[in-house]
Amino acid sequence: MLPAAHRLRDGSEFRAASRGGRRAGSRTLVTHLLVGDDDSGLRIGFVVSKAVGNAVARNRVKRRLRHLAREHVSTLPGSAVLVVRALPAAATASYADLGADLDRCLRRVQP
Template sequence: MLPRAHRLTAGGDFRRATREGRRAGCTTLVVHLLVTPGTDPARVGFVVSKAVGNAVTRNRVQRRLRHLAREHLASLPGSAVLVVRALPPAAVASYAELGADLDRCLGRVSA
């Protein structure tokens, strides 16, 4: 579970990150990263649409992504907003595949 201070919940923040942030995509997900000046902690949000699968599948994908993103919180720049959007192939991807795709995408948007 992500600590409350690191959760992205406001719709406006999701919109702003996806429209103004840097974007990188892989086979299973798309990552949007918006770095803003300030001292707020990094926040992470997830978008897992019905195209990914039924509720059980979507929740499993979101739990996996949440756990993987928690490991990257320390490496995110201060006051960053990260939105991770799962694509339909994420439903059948293993935990290791999701982790590799997240690492690859974060490396591209952080550079």
């Protein structure tokens, strides 16, 4: 579970990161990273739409992504907003596949 200080909840920040941040995609997910100048701290948000599957599949994907993203908190810039958007293939992907895709995407979006 991500600490509350690292959770992204504001819709305007989701939009800003999605529209203005660096983007990298894979088979199962797309990441958007927006590095800011302020010292507000790292915040991470997840987008898992109904296209991924039913509620059980969406919640499973969200739990997996939250756990995987927690491992990357120390490697990301301190004043960044990260949005991880799951694609429909994430519902059938294994935990290891999601982890590999997240690693690959984060390496590509980091400055």
